[in-house]
Amino acid sequence: MENKTGKPEFWESVFIEKQEMWGFEPSNSAVLTKDFFVRESVKNILIPGIGYGRNAQIFKDNGITVTGIEISKTAIEIAGKHYGTDMTIYHGSVTAMPFDNCQYDGIFCYALIHLLDSDEREKLIGDCYNQLAENGYMVFTVISKEAHTYGKGKFISKDRYEIFDGVKMFFYDRESIHTEFDKAGLFEIIEINENYPFFLIKCRKGSNQ
Numbered sequence: 001m002e003n004k005t006g007k008p009e010f011w012e013s014v015f016i017e018k019q020e021m022w023g024f025e026p027s028n029s030a031v032l033t034k035d036f037f038v039r040e041s042v043k044n045i046l047i048p049g050i051g052y053g054r055n056a057q058i059f060k061d062n063g064i065t066v067t068g069i070e071i072s073k074t075a076i077e078i079a080g081k082h083y084g085t086d087m088t089i090y091h092g093s094v095t096a097m098p099f100d101n102c103q104y105d106g107i108f109c110y111a112l113i114h115l116l117d118s119d120e121r122e123k124l125i126g127d128c129y130n131q132l133a134e135n136g137y138m139v140f141t142v143i144s145k146e147a148h149t150y151g152k153g154k155f156i157s158k159d160r161y162e163i164f165d166g167v168k169m170f171f172y173d174r175e176s177i178h179t180e181f182d183k184a185g186l187f188e189i190i191e192i193n194e195n196y197p198f199f200l201i202k203c204r205k206g207s208n209q
């Protein structure tokens, strides 16, 4: 099975080779989002591209039920080994969403959407929005054009580069964030540093959307 986000074999082979490559600490974005979700009394969330779960545990520790979607079977197995098997993780590509008909109070999508092409990004935002309960929140983190890798690799289309074999990345700025997320209830953009400069994008599904 091939897929335009990069071959599934790419992520599968990365997890087979590198296992828990990002360690067990949650990202800065996950910590911020946990505080935000706790403040807003979010009780159940979906994490598309959950990896091996390092960003999930902090939500579970705060009483939030987590469901994941992940393309790599090995990452799902690693998640089970370290964090238990009480968390549902659907095995498949986010491009095949929805995997269930649940409505979630929150969605946290870390460093995934920038791997997709423009049609897939639009579909992911729409699919997440559709699975959000009324007054729910979704938080996406995306790589910024400030990253030193911006403009490197093979040019694919505006702001999108194949940075290494099989991995294409779309680099965001505030303008492209507004273009893609305004219709999904965008209300805040925060600059945040992970291993690269990222944006943390907050959207709300309100009755006036």
Ligand SMILES: C[S@@+](CC[C@H](N)C(=O)[O-])C[C@H]1O[C@@H](n2cnc3c(N)ncnc32)[C@H](O)[C@@H]1O
Binding pocket: 003, 005, 011, 012, 022, 027, 048, 049, 050, 051, 052, 053, 054, 055, 069, 070, 071, 072, 075, 092, 093, 094, 095, 110, 111, 112, 115
């Ligand atoms: C760059 S990593 C994100 C970081 C990871 N969530 C973490 O714990 O830091 C991207 C994650 O999304 C998964 N992924 C990539 N493309 C996907 C797709 N189309 N559908 C579902 N998961 C995907 C990868 O296997 C990987 O776990």
